Amino acid sequence: MPTGAKLMAAICLAGLGWIVSNEVRMLLPDQGDFGWFNVVNGVIGAACGWFILGTRAGQGRAGAIANGVTGVFMLVFWAIFVHAGNEMLRLSMRRRFDGPMEALAEMFQTAIEYALILADPLVIGTLAAGAVISGLLTEFTASRFK
Template sequence: MFTAARLVAALCLMVLGWIGSDYVQQIWPQDMYFGNFNYINAAIGFLCGWIIVGPRAGRGFSAALSHGITGVFALIFWALLFQATRQMVHLALRQRYDSAMEAFAAIFQIAIEYAANLADPGFVILMIVGAGVSAILTETASRHWR
C-alpha cells in the first residue's frame, strides 16, 4: 500500500545509496570501471526503503532508528551482492572460471573483498548518519501524513 512513510523512506535510502556510491568511488582504486554503479545502488536503496523501512514506520523514534539501521545494512548487503555478481559475470565472460561452481563461489569472494574496502571510517559514519536521518524523516512523515 502506498503511504507517505514508504515514499520518504524509499527516497531517503535512494539518496543515501547515491551518496554512498559517490563516496565508494573515491576510496576504491581509480582503475575500476563503475558504469551504472550509482544508479543501481540508488535503485537498491529505493527498494530497501520501500520494503524494509517504510512499512515499519509509526512505532516511535527509537524503533525508527533501529529500522533505519536495518535498512542501511540491507542496502549495503544487497548492493555488495549485486555488484559482486556483476563483477563475476564480467570475469566469467572473459573465461576466468573453469566451472559454474567456481564462478558462484567467486561471487562471495568478490563481495568479501568489496566489503573490506568499505571499512573506511568516513563511509561508516556516512551510513550511520544517513540511517539516523532517514529514520527520523520517515517517522516524521508517518506521524504527519497518514
C-alpha cells in the first residue's frame, strides 16, 4: 500500500545513494567509465527506502533515527552486493575463474574491497547524516500524512 512515508523514504534514500555515488567516484579518479553506477545506487536506495524505512515509520524520533540507520545500512549492503556481483559476472565472461566456487570467493573478496573504499570519513559522515535526516523526514511525513 503506497503511503507518503514510503514515498518520502524512497526519495531520501535514492538521493542519498546518488550523492554517495558521486563521492565514491571522486575517491576513484583512475576509473574512467562508471556507467550506470549512480542510477543503480539510486534505484537500490529507493527500494530500501520504500520497503525498509517507509514501512517502519511512525515510531517516534528515536525509532526514526534507528530506522534511518537501518535503511542506510541496507542500502550500503545491497549496493556492495550488487556491484560485487556485477564485477564477478564481468570477470566470469572473460573466463577468469575455473569454477563457480572460485567466482563466489572472488565476489566476496571484491565486496570487502568495496567496503574498504567506503571507509572514507566523508562517505561515512554523509551516510550518517543522511540516515538521520532520512529517518526524521520519513517520520515527519508519516505523522503529517496518514
